[in-house]
């Protein structure tokens with residue numbers, strides 16, 4: 001019997017990582033692409049790929065790590081997928097392997113034994129009978145094979161499993177053939193000795209056969225340093241705003257928990273990461289045609305967004321004018337960037353700020369995400385986060401006493417402006433360039449355009465995912481147009 005699609009459909013439909021929610025889809029097929037070696041009797045640890053076919057004719061592939069047990073496992077009832085006669089292993093009780101410590105121990109052991117040789121050099125050899133699973137390692141870290149796995153909860157597009165406080169494995173859910181930027185960029189920054197990323201320990205490739213018979217590789221997972229002392233940058237920013245709002249008479253620089261020092265350190269960290277990326281990936285100086293093409297792409301995204309968010313219409317002319325100024329630039333410098341930077345992608349550790357998740361915008365095709373872009377895209381992403389944080393706290397604070405909402409709005413704007421200024425000043429100082437505000441017109445034009453592009457993107461993101469927050473980017477547009 002093949003894998004019963006109805007049982008897997010339930011797993012996919014309810015999963016947080018499934019990006020096809022709200023679209024009409026069918027499970028077109030499920031393919032076993034590998035099995036972990038050395039499983040004990042009564043257990044098989046498999047990796048299946050589910051093919052999702054959408055009504056509009058497009059297809060996505062999602063990775064499903066499964067634990068196939070001969071006997072039911074009460075301890076895993078929360079991760080139960082189904083029960084069926086597996087083609088390879090007979091009658092099985094099937095669970096989501098990422099919840100299962102026994103299965104995760106086999107994944108970790110495979111990294112330890114298949115991705116590195118006795119001298120500590122990456123020497124992958126097939127980890128399964130089919131010869132398709134290849135575990136890779138970077139030298140310099142001995143994995144703690146005694147550590148227990150814990151699956152991270154939370155709203156994420158992939159699934160992350162911590163191994164004690166030693167390592168974190170990110171299992172990519174939506175997979176496509178080709179280089180995953182998260183792995184490629186972490187590898188480069190790790191080898192460059194960057195202090196602003198979690199060191200890459202290894203990654204898992206599926207060496208697959210294309211439909212046309214040529215080999216292609218799908219990157220399935222990455223293993224990296226677990227940042228033990230990390231606090232999420234977004235949570236820290238919210239806490240700082242709450243402190244400010246609790247002290248109605250004080251300004252941000254007079255209240256405990258002022259964020260400006262952290263914003264400046266984030267600016268320095270981003271400039272250092274950009275410098276490392278520029279040293280290891282291609283950097284190009286492009287001409288006026290490239291600026292015009294970028295402006296057209298942003299205008300195209302605005303047109304598409306107007307169909308989804310009619311409330312954008314009053315701001316369309318002013319947004320087009322911003323993109324029009326970009327069209328007039330005669331050159332644009334591009335390099336590898338993060339591509340989807342916001343406070344939720346930053347972690348504050350005792351050793352400073354770390355930047356995570358270099359996968360780029362999940363909605364973009366993989367090949368596009370490694371294309372060079374302007375550094376101002378990342379800068380704009382962070383600045384939009386400085387605008388979001390106080391608005392989110394103000395929204396959650398309710399109406400309060402008469403005039404309180406207005407007072408909070410004023411203080412929210414003050415918090416955002418203070419942190420934007422601190423971040424930008426530190427960023428440009430570290431890069432040794434003129435700032436975009438009044439000093440370098442071209443940089444100012446680029447930053448404005450990327451800010452506008454991001455706010456348009458956010459209206460669509462919020463309309464689709466958090467309609468209650470759509471007012472946040474719309475309020476930013478309203479303020480900048482008044």
Ligand SMILES: Nc1ncnc2c1ncn2[C@@H]1O[C@H](COP(=O)(O)OP(=O)(O)O)[C@@H](O)[C@H]1O
Nearest residue numbers: 156157158159160168198225226227230356357
């Ligand atoms: N090296 C790390 N150590 C500890 N926590 C991490 C590390 N990298 C990421 N995280 C946390 O794990 C979660 C998911 O990380 P992220 O890379 O953003 O995954 P996704 O691609 O699923 O969005 C986030 O909450 C992030 O703060």
Ligand SMILES: O=P(O)(O)O[C@H]1O[C@H](CO)[C@@H](O[C@H]2O[C@H](CO)[C@@H](O)[C@H](O)[C@H]2O)[C@H](O)[C@H]1O
Nearest residue numbers: 157234340342343344362381384385388458461
């Ligand atoms: O983290 P992802 O790569 O999935 O990014 C998406 O989700 C983000 C929200 O989690 C969204 O970011 C927007 O909301 C943030 C607050 O939750 C805010 O800090 C960002 O500035 C704002 O853009 C991001 O846009 C989206 O791609």
